[in-house]
Amino acid sequence: MAREADKDSFEVATDRARGVVTVAGDLDLAHCQDLRLAILAVEETRPPVLVVDLREVVHIDSTGLRVILDASTRAEADGRRVVVVVEPGGPVGKVLELTLVTDRIEVVGDPAAAQG
Amino acid sequence: MIEEPSAPGEAPEAWELRESRELLDTIITCAPVGFALLDPAMRVVRANETLANIGGRSGDDLVGERAQDALPPPWGEALAGPFRRVLETGEPVDDLEIAAPSAAEPGRDHTWLASWYPVRHEGEIVAVGVFVTDISDRVRAERGLQLLFDVGEALDATLGVEERLGRLAALVVPTLGDFCTIEMLEPTGEIRVVAGDAILAGTAVDGERLIAAPLRARARDLGTLTLRMGPSGRTYDDADRAIALQLGRRAGIAVDNARLYDAQLRIADTLQRSLLPPALPEVPGIEAAALYSPMGDGVEVGGDFYDLFAAGPSWVAVIGDVCGKGVEAAALTSLARHSIRALTRDDAPPSVVLERLNASIIAERGLEARFSTVACARLVPSGSGVTATVSRAGHPPPLVVRSAGRVDPLGRPGTLLGPFAEVRLHDDAAELTPGDALVLYTDGITEARRDGEMFGEDRLRSLLRDLAGRGAEEIARAVERAVAAHHGGPLGDDLALLVLRVSP
Numbered sequence: 001m002a003r004e005a006d007k008d009s010f011e012v013a014t015d016r017a018r019g020v021v022t023v024a025g026d027l028d029l030a031h032c033q034d035l036r037l038a039i040l041a042v043e044e045t046r047p048p049v050l051v052v053d054l055r056e057v058v059h060i061d062s063t064g065l066r067v068i069l070d071a072s073t074r075a076e077a078d079g080r081r082v083v084v085v086v087e088p089g090g091p092v093g094k095v096l097e098l099t100l101v102t103d104r105i106e107v108v109g110d111p112a113a114a115q116g
Numbered sequence: 117m118i119e120e121p122s123a124p125g126e127a128p129e130a131w132e133l134r135e136s137r138e139l140l141d142t143i144i145t146c147a148p149v150g151f152a153l154l155d156p157a158m159r160v161v162r163a164n165e166t167l168a169n170i171g172g173r174s175g176d177d178l179v180g181e182r183a184q185d186a187l188p189p190p191w192g193e194a195l196a197g198p199f200r201r202v203l204e205t206g207e208p209v210d211d212l213e214i215a216a217p218s219a220a221e222p223g224r225d226h227t228w229l230a231s232w233y234p235v236r237h238e239g240e241i242v243a244v245g246v247f248v249t250d251i252s253d254r255v256r257a258e259r260g261l262q263l264l265f266d267v268g269e270a271l272d273a274t275l276g277v278e279e280r281l282g283r284l285a286a287l288v289v290p291t292l293g294d295f296c297t298i299e300m301l302e303p304t305g306e307i308r309v310v311a312g313d314a315i316l317a318g319t320a321v322d323g324e325r326l327i328a329a330p331l332r333a334r335a336r337d338l339g340t341l342t343l344r345m346g347p348s349g350r351t352y353d354d355a356d357r358a359i360a361l362q363l364g365r366r367a368g369i370a371v372d373n374a375r376l377y378d379a380q381l382r383i384a385d386t387l388q389r390s391l392l393p394p395a396l397p398e399v400p401g402i403e404a405a406a407l408y409s410p411m412g413d414g415v416e417v418g419g420d421f422y423d424l425f426a427a428g429p430s431w432v433a434v435i436g437d438v439c440g441k442g443v444e445a446a447a448l449t450s451l452a453r454h455s456i457r458a459l460t461r462d463d464a465p466p467s468v469v470l471e472r473l474n475a476s477i478i479a480e481r482g483l484e485a486r487f488s489t490v491a492c493a494r495l496v497p498s499g500s501g502v503t504a505t506v507s508r509a510g511h512p513p514p515l516v517v518r519s520a521g522r523v524d525p526l527g528r529p530g531t532l533l534g535p536f537a538e539v540r541l542h543d544d545a546a547e548l549t550p551g552d553a554l555v556l557y558t559d560g561i562t563e564a565r566r567d568g569e570m571f572g573e574d575r576l577r578s579l580l581r582d583l584a585g586r587g588a589e590e591i592a593r594a595v596e597r598a599v600a601a602h603h604g605g606p607l608g609d610d611l612a613l614l615v616l617r618v619s620p
Binding site for chain 2: 009059061062063064065066070073097098099100101103104
């Protein structure tokens with residue numbers, strides 16, 4: 001999906017019923033707290049699988065990555081799972097591969113596979 | 117006014133009239149509001165006690181006197197204008213504010229609200245009634261609030277703390293005093309006047325004419341705000357003292373915040389310097405150059421670091437980036453940099469060094485999501501060149517810049533350090549011949565942006581291709597210029613770059 005790379009673009013949407021957090025734009029220091037709060041809100045329902053859809057994220061930095069790792073650690077301690085959806089070879093996919101976070105967190109390219 | 121003698125057998129109507137006149141007299145006499153009835157020559161026909169007290173007199177004494185004689189100046193003048201208007205127009209004049217003293221409280225500013233109205237007899241104006249209400253307390257409360265508001269704005273201004281205190285001192289004069297002095301207690305114990313005039317020794321003033329309010333924050337006295345009355349002859353009361361205490365507290369918080377900010381700057385500077393080698397060492401056969409630019413205004417310590425040091429027969433170059441900013445990130449950065457030096461004493465390959473670093477971070481801090489990405493390179497002389505072995509822990513690949521103009525990434529991806537007890541790391545080697553360079557960098561370089569467009573890895577590689585064969589220092593400075601030209605504005609992230617070139 002083509003997206004204008006806007007400096008201040010960031011959107012996060014939550015679907016508590018389905019346990020899904022969808023993010024678009026820049027997942028960086030300026031916006032990581034918004035994602036953190038969104039994930040915490042969805043966690044309140046204790047979904048067995050929490051899906052974080054990052055396919056429309058154009059850039060993720062270390063602070064954004066940390067929010068994802070935090071969520072994964074909390075899920076593990078609570079007997080839940082976190083599944084991250086990325087576009088393979090996309091900006092987030094590259095970072096997850098570069099840092100080998102893919103070894104530790106379930107990363108899928110297709111949201112349909114996330115709930116499996 | 118003539119009192120009718122009470123007559124036996126008085127008619128009920130007359131009795132009623134007398135009753136109501138007495139009632140009216142009582143009301144007028146006891147009213148907390150000053151009242152005067154003035155004849156067309158502005159002489160007092162009737163005045164109550166409240167009004168007479170303004171001049172320190174008694175109500176009955178004033179009868180027959182001209183208003184300007186019955187009351188202290190500037191009362192006569194203040195009453196005269198509206199009085200004439202009522203006579204000329206026949207219309208009342210309502211709610212004018214008069215600033216005039218009261219003999220009852222000579223040291224205070226008084227404000228009154230006055231109204232004038234015509235008194236008619238058979239259509240003719242025979243007198244003018246005047247009511248005056250003392251609204252000093254309300255006016256002073258309003259001025260106090262306004263003053264606190266203005267002072268709040270002055271203290272929030274983006275100026276040095278002493279300039280802000282100077283503004284405060286200027287604002288409170290004359291509302292809250294004829295003089296204002298602010299003294300600060302320096303950390304050395306010295307007392308220094310920072311605003312207003314030094315209070316001269318020997319100017320004896322009593323508590324009525326002086327308030328000394330502490331500049332106080334977090335239960336510590338940081339100085340004194342002194343307010344003093346002088347030529348105006350005014351004196352202070354509890355309401356003034358309450359406002360002065362508030363001002364002192366606000367000024368104290370401003371001083372405290374400024375000192376905290378200075379302390380943070382110093383800490384940030386000290387930490388930042390501990391993250392980097394003071395100077396790059398002389399490495400035989402290798403030219404080294406670095407580029408480092410912390411983000412922002414210097415208060416936030418960056419998480420980027422680099423190092424270059426000898427380890428046995430080889431040299432180790434490291435570059436890293438700790439997640440986040442500030443003192444907490446800097447502590448981890450410092451731990452990482454100094455641990456690596458300790459962990460490379462033997463001939464361990466870079467992947468083992470990074471694995472040990474991961475273990476020592478976890479041992480020191482426990483598993484945590486605040487991670488680091490590090491690239492570590494060991495440089496071993498071989499023949500006329502150097503063998504560079506690289507391991508990457510979540511870090512972008514170092515780039516090998518061949519003197520002939522080729523640029524290749526070196527090293528496979530590896531796990532970032534900190535959040536996981538087990539990491540997957542690799543070693544990858546490249547032979548560097550004279551004139552070749554190895555460039556290590558942090559993502560602050562590639563992620564520097566203009567209008568959302570990143571500098572990017574492609575741009576870096578293409579720039580390095582153009583710089584192939586140049587000296588290390590020249591390469592570092594050219595990258596610095598290109599990144600600065602690209603982002604234009606202030607940096608959103610730290611950036612670091614280390615160039616190691618085999619001497620030709």
